[in-house]
Amino acid sequence: MASPSTASLGPEAEYLQALRDGRFCYQRTAEGRAVFPPRLAAPGDGAALEWAQSxxxxxxxxxxxxxxxxxxxxxxxxxxxxxxxxxxxxxxxxxxxxxxxxxxxxxxxxxxxxxxxxxxxxxxxxxx
The missing domain is CATH 2.40.50.840 (OB fold (Dihydrolipoamide Acetyltransferase, E2P))
Incomplete structure (x- = not known):
């Protein structure tokens, strides 16, 4: 989901750009646990996050x-x-x-x- 311009601004900028593009997105861990609001890493364990469309x-x-x-x-x-x-x-x-x-x-x-x-x-x- 990240473009070079929004990825450098952080997860909130990526989320807002997705909304501008008509997509309501959230993040999830590799195991599929949903994370919202957007963050740099998963709460608790710091796991990497990927974007998904709600x-x-x-x-x-x-x-x-x-x-x-x-x-x-x-x-x-x-x-x-x-x-x-x-x-x-x-x-x-x-x-x-x-x-x-x-x-x-x-x-x-x-x-x-x-x-x-x-x-x-x-x-x-x-x-x-």
């Missing part, structure tokens, strides 16, 4: 609602457990209440700076 599918592990000044809607913030085994803190864009265990899919906001990932509820048409 399916973008996960489920709500924990969730809270952050009220905003009216008329703005509340922000929904959650810890999302990805199908690949890593967790991340992110915003969920949803009209209805979000429940623990609810399936989500990632959306990349690649045009913003810095680019970022947010989640939307996985609809029935997404199931499969």
């Amino acid at each position: 399916s973008g599918r996960g489920r709500v592990h924990a969730v809270t609602e952050q009220p905003q000044k009216p008329p703005a809607p509340s922000r929904i913030i959650a810890i999302v457990e990805m199908d690949e085994g890593f967790r991340l803190l992110s915003r969920i864009q949803a009209e209805a209440p979000v429940a623990i265990g609810q399936r989500l899919r990632a959306v990349i906001a690649g045009e913003s700076e810095p680019p970022h990932v947010f989640f939307v509820p996985q609809g029935e048409q997404d199931e499969g």
Whole structure:
């Protein structure tokens, strides 16, 4: 995944460039253990890491609602457990209440700076 220009800047720059390119990536060890956020080496044992592309599918592990000044809607913030085994803190864009265990899919906001990932509820048409 690394290009000469991003690899020299470190794993965070590589991650952000992947988002700009429309890919939600994470790292994993040679044994397949998922690592996120991006790091130079695996936590605990310092093992080498390789990049992999996430399916973008996960489920709500924990969730809270952050009220905003009216008329703005509340922000929904959650810890999302990805199908690949890593967790991340992110915003969920949803009209209805979000429940623990609810399936989500990632959306990349690649045009913003810095680019970022947010989640939307996985609809029935997404199931499969």
